[in-house]
Amino acid sequence: MLDAQAIAMAARPTRIPYACRCFDEIDSTNEEVKRRIEKGEPEGTVATALVQTGGYGRQGRRWASPAGSLYLSLLLRPLDHGVAAKDLPTLSLAVALAVHDVLASFSDDAGVVVKWPNDVLCSQGKLCGISLEAVRQAVCIGIGINVFEPAEVPELTGSFGPAYLERIADLSVLHRFKGEDACSDALPFGGKRACAAAFDDAGRLSVGACSVLEDVAGRLLASVDRLYAQWLHGGFAALVDEYNAHAYxxxxxxxxxxxxxxxxxxxxxxxxxxxxxxxxxxxxxxxxxxxxxxxxxxx
Incomplete structure (x- = not known):
């Protein structure tokens, strides 16, 4: 499983006091966060998983969730900060912008954009989907980012096939593997996998691949922290120009x-x-x- 401490270190410093729980396999990180909401847990509760057996996205659409992607859900409590319930839907747009900023930082040339309301695309397809659910005066935000291409690529509904961060990333940025030769045969933006050693012979994620997912997760939480603070202070109006600058x-x-x-x-x-x-x-x-x-x- 991912290392919660490594994710926290990659995210620091943040205003939100993140508390991350990591799972090898779970029904859904969204369901886990909603269970935590029922228990009254505070803003900043995070769940990640390597595999989901019942993952879902916006409007309840089912997500195939094989190993290789980052599955992360986050508990926020914007109503406690004075946000009106009618403004909650714009939080998903703010989160999409936060994801955009992280994924675009891995490559200057991949054309990373936001597709209204809250998908993140690149020149090769869909990199990320986001869901938002209001539950008992709290919000559960689910984020799925395609990082490593699995052996069996799931079919996506809609106009875009899946794209993977490993295929667009600057290798010097993604090179977080503990194995010396993990990325030695890679070609950026090209036909080969960016990290050939992402999976072992049994199909499990390597230690190095997990370190990449931890790095992406930490950067994501830091980016959400920044954009969430701006959204709380000024609403989506504070972010709309930036959002439109990256709108597909x-x-x-x-x-x-x-x-x-x-x-x-x-x-x-x-x-x-x-x-x-x-x-x-x-x-x-x-x-x-x-x-x-x-x-x-x-x-």
């Missing part, structure tokens, strides 16, 4: 589908507004704002 959908023609799959609006994406809504402009020039909880984007 701006300028693209999209459809908006309701939960039952019916396309209810079409237009060109103009921006994400200060309320976290996606703003579309139709053929007649009229603009409409779509809230993230109402629908999903169809490309």
């Amino acid at each position: 959908l701006t300028g693209r023609s999209v459809g908006i589908a309701s939960m039952n799959g019916d396309v209810v609006a079409r237009g060109e994406v103009v921006r994400t507004d200060e309320r976290g809504c996606l703003v579309l402009r139709d053929a007649g020039g009229a603009e409409c704002a779509i809230a993230s909880g109402e629908a999903h984007v169809v490309l």
